[in-house]
Amino acid sequence: MLxxxxxxxxKLLLALLxxxxxxxxxxxxxxxxxxxxxxxxxxxxxxxxxxxxxxTKLRNRASIEREHEIILNELQRSQGNFIKLEEExxxxxxxxxxxxxxxxxxxLLKTK
Numbered sequence: 001m002l003x004x005x006x007x008x009x010x011k012l013l014l015a016l017l018x019x020x021x022x023x024x025x026x027x028x029x030x031x032x033x034x035x036x037x038x039x040x041x042x043x044x045x046x047x048x049x050x051x052x053x054x055x056t057k058l059r060n061r062a063s064i065e066r067e068h069e070i071i072l073n074e075l076q077r078s079q080g081n082f083i084k085l086e087e088e089x090x091x092x093x094x095x096x097x098x099x100x101x102x103x104x105x106x107x108l109l110k111t112k
C-alpha cells in the first residue's frame with residue numbers, strides 16, 4: 001500500500017505521524033488533567049470567597065458582641081438609677097395620697 005503512494009503523499013503522512021506523536025500524548029494525557037486542574041482552581045476560588053465572607057461575618061460578630069457587652073454594662077449601671085427613681089416616685093405618690101386624705105379634714109398639726 002505504501003509502495004503505491006507518491007513521495008509527496010509519503011512526506012505528508014510522515015508529517016501527520018510526527019504531529020500525532022508529538023501532540024497525541026497531550027490530547028490523551030494532559031488535556032483531561034488540565035481540565036481537572038481548572039475545575040479545582042475554580043472550586044478553590046469559590047472556597048476562598050466563602051472564607052472571606054465568613055471571616056467578615058465573624059469579625060462583625062465580634063464587634064457586635066463587644067458593643068452588646070458595653071450596652072449591657074451600661075444598662076446594669078443605670079438599673080440602680082431606675083430603682084432610685086422608682087422609690088422616689090413611690091414616695092411622691094404616697095405623699096400625694098396623704099395630702100388628698102387630709103384635704104377635707106381639719107389640720108391636725110395645729111395646736112390649741
